[in-house]
Amino acid sequence: MQVEIKPPYLLFLGDEPGVGHVKTAMGIAFWRPDACLGQLRLPGSGVDLGLPDMTPEEAALAGVKTLIWGVAGVGGMIPEHWTPTLFSAVEAGLDVCAGTHTSLTAVPGLEEAAKKAGVRLIDIRTPPKDLPVGTGERRSGKRLLMAGTDCVVGKKFSALAIAKEMTERGMKADFRATGQTGIMISGGGMPIDAVVSDFVSGAAELLSPANDDDHWDVIEGQGSLFHPGYSAVTLGLLHGSQPDAFVVCNEVGRETIDAYPDFPVPSIEELIKMTVAIGRVTNPDVRCVGVSLITSSLSEAERHSVLSSTADEIGLPCVDPVATGVAPIVDYLNDTFGGIEQ
């Protein structure tokens, strides 16, 4: 009942002159080097992810199962000169996965070609059909949710980094994707913001199903409870995830909600208080276990100072997942919930 994408991947980069529009592909290559067998660039491309260049035919021979549309065209459209690649991928027997505004099925003839070739066109913005209403029923296993003060504050990166840290320590853990890039990285997930509002918490329940008692689902968050546009998504995800624990994600220095200059970003304390107050509805024991900050605008000395003062104020570990890694949060989680002895 989740969106599913078969690895390994061929990453399509188009003819983008720079990396600005290929962030999706970069994220996939960074987090899933094992799953990325090649890249496909058109003449004029100025990007190199360091992967072997392959045609769809070569990729199919190398074992690739899916062409990932790793670029964002202007306005989410699919430029006409990129469409021949879609057809050659389909004809080579590859599934095609994209998150473009223009649905793949809107490309004239592509659906028929895919049907004929027996491959799938995966529109990652389309949620599964027949999603249920959330039941609120407790399920086995443990869940850690990223809670943002805003959009674009490192929720996906933090979740991926924590899941990786856990796995490397031999803990049972899965990253659970709720957004397009996350779904492409992990090969599955739920495009939660595209789900009809009645079914958001039900979709979140499906995304993190019952599991072993010592298994952690590390769930990518979306939006913010304090976001004037996206709070519904955030609350449905919170209630459906029933998190045992959450990590606050925040960008140092951001004062107002991204693209909403009249709306202040909440303080970390406010977000913790609100998340506990309303998250208690489906998990009375929900608690914050750490803070993950974007500090890339700071000097090394400033970063050190902000991380330690925040940790002191909140009384919880505070990291920059890029600069310091997330080990202190996983340590704290294991101290709190019991984990694998190191």
Add this chain to the structure above:
Amino acid sequence: MQVEIKPPYLLFLGDEPGVGHVKTAMGIAFWRPDACLGQLRLPGSGVDLGLPDMTPEEAALAGVKTLIWGVAGVGGMIPEHWTPTLFSAVEAGLDVCAGTHTSLTAVPGLEEAAKKAGVRLIDIRTPPKDLPVGTGERRSGKRLLMAGTDCVVGKKFSALAIAKEMTERGMKADFRATGQTGIMISGGGMPIDAVVSDFVSGAAELLSPANDDDHWDVIEGQGSLFHPGYSAVTLGLLHGSQPDAFVVCNEVGRETIDAYPDFPVPSIEELIKMTVAIGRVTNPDVRCVGVSLITSSLSEAERHSVLSSTADEIGLPCVDPVATGVAPIVDYLNDTFGGIEQ
């Protein structure tokens, strides 16, 4: 950008033996007697709303514009022996409006017939296309939202009663419907629980647009912030509505969320506290102005006791909209926000 239904109406009651399945029609007849010109019953019907019996042809001659599907078939389906009525309505030049699970367009041949006749098939569960993301921008006019401790606690009835009381006092007020029956009653609105989660608050903004400074939108609530399944709908509606004021709707004696026996209904105080805490994101001045209780399980003496003790505890007017009317809430609202002198 809202769903719109043209009055006056012909109410279709099918061949239902009793009133249990024609609550929608009863609600419309109760709240919009002016808009209901007739009823259409099939042989075997045991229901009479006291309206003239009409065929679609007779209704069209009498000026009716829309046949309202006022019955709920088993599982929301449209039984085959009811479909001839749909065709005669369309052929008589009436729009048809329904909220059935089976879409009207799924009835074989009906869409073609409607096209030929130049009438609309209005599936009230389908939200408008191209809804925007909520902006959070303040708009003129005042808004009063119903906030429920649960589903089915009188939110629609309370909102309709308050809007009626306001209008009768000469205040500028509109009921704003967020659910199917409410939309049929008012002839317009937004099926908010069918909106994709990213756009719920944007849809709520459209539902209660800028208006005169002394105009009240009285907005039907949905779900509850404490509902494990529907809280996303509730929060998106709250943030998009930017209510200046809210009324808590609750049923006396209900201890757990309807159909969720493991989830307690929050106390009125808890709901007020939570609604203010999170509603402040888009309206820092949001406040509770009263409590509306369903007390139909109580004796007259018990009701009086509960209403007065609740009013004392909360420090706000407390009514049963059916038994006592909602005047004390409108009085309090006018005292608080300034209104028409009585």
